[in-house]
Amino acid sequence: MNCEVCQRELAAHDLPDQPARRQAAVEAHLAQCPECRHELAVLRRTAALLASQPLDEPPAGLWQGVEARLAQPTPWRLPRWTYAGAAALVAVLAVAVWPPAEEFRATPYLRDHYRVSLGGPLGDAATGDVLAALAEETQ
Amino acid sequence: MGGAATDNxxxxxxxxxxxxxxAAQRQLFEQWQRPIYGYLRQMVRDDELAADLTQETFVKALRNLPxxxxxxxxxxxxxxxxxxxxxDRRSTVVEPLEAAGEPVDPQGEPSRQVLRDELRAAVDQAVAQLSAEHREVVVLHHLQGLDLPAISRLLRLPAGTVKSRLARARDVLRRKLAPYVEE
Known part of the structure; x- marks a missing residue:
């Protein structure tokens, strides 16, 4: 393990349940690297500094506000499952009631398309009618 | 640190x-208002809002106690x-993360109290500049004294995620607080 890898691991070094192999590798590197030992000491001082900070003091009189709110009637709310139930109902109704899309009829499109392209070198009126007839059969 | 203890x-x-x-409700409030306010204050960075959310926390808790x-x-x-x-609040409001005051100058000739205040301001500012996810685990672990399994259950996150967030946050803080923790 080199210093770069070791220092990447150090921030988690003191946390519980670290993989034993990783911890052993870090320990082995620390044993012979004063620079990384220094880094670990600084990280530990950082953690200690954080832990030594007093909590912010709450302002006085908060309980009075809590008591006043508790004295008010509980706001009326529907249970959460009712929202999910309503959404499901809307979805079912939408599927059941929605009008079906108009059936696609291919024949007029095929015929029109063919007639428009008649001016082209492969245009052939007889073939166009055969195609339209075939499309009609398959519908 | 760690606030009130849970006991019988x-x-x-x-x-x-x-x-x-x-009276029992009030006693519970007195016992736990400091850690809850402390957590909320660190998270929302606003005294008035933290006070309001503290009240809301207790109102919800006491109403739903059954x-x-x-x-x-x-x-x-x-x-x-x-x-x-x-x-809930984070999802609707962008937090003023940078509104943590002027940078603290670690040089100077301070008295012990001034030094303590300065150190506190520096820690406060460094924690404020963490991302909300990192701040959450740092405040719960280092300032509130919750252990990692408790944080994992509380935040409903895998233990590995809590650990990696904490490690990353510690690394960031170590750099931000370098003038105070380097020898």
């Missing part, structure tokens, strides 16, 4: 408060409510 008396108080005993199956779990339950309030 909490269980008893919860049982009494659940039965509508206002739903708490294990009275001994009161602390985690209270923190869960506070965490959710912060998260």
């Amino acid at each position: 008396s909490t269980g008893l108080l919860v049982a009494q408060a659940r039965a509508g005993d206002r 739903r708490l199956s294990d009275p001994e779990a009161f602390r985690s339950w209270l923190f869960r409510i506070a965490v959710n309030l912060v998260r």
Whole structure:
């Protein structure tokens, strides 16, 4: 393990349940690297500094506000499952009631398309009618 | 650090408060308002809002006390409510993360009290500049004294995620607080 890898691991070094192999590798590197030992000491001082900070003091009189709110009637709310139930109902109704899309009829499109392209070198009126007839059969 | 301890008396108080005993409810509030306010203050960076959210946390907790199956779990339950309030708020409001005051100059000739205040301001500012996810685990672990499994349950995150967030946050803080922690 080199210093770069070791220092990447150090921030988690003191946390519980670290993989034993990783911890052993870090320990082995620390044993012979004063620079990384220094880094670990600084990280530990950082953690200690954080832990030594007093909590912010709450302002006085908060309980009075809590008591006043508790004295008010509980706001009326529907249970959460009712929202999910309503959404499901809307979805079912939408599927059941929605009008079906108009059936696609291919024949007029095929015929029109063919007639428009008649001016082209492969245009052939007889073939166009055969195609339209075939499309009609398959519908 | 770590705020009020959970013990048998909490269980008893919860049982009494659940039965509508206002004095017991107040005692629970007195016992836990400091850690809850401390957590909320660090998370929302606003005294007035933290006070309001503290009240809201207790109102929700006390109103829903009959739903708490294990009275001994009161602390985690209270923190869960506070965490959710912060998260609800975070989803609608962009936090003024940089509004933590002027950078603190670690040089100077301070008295002991001035030094303590300065150190506190520096820590406060460094924590404020963390991302909300990193700040959450740092505040719960280092400032509130919750252990990692408790944080994992509280935030409903895998233990590995909590650990990696904490490690990354510690690394960032170590750099930001270098003038105070380097020898």
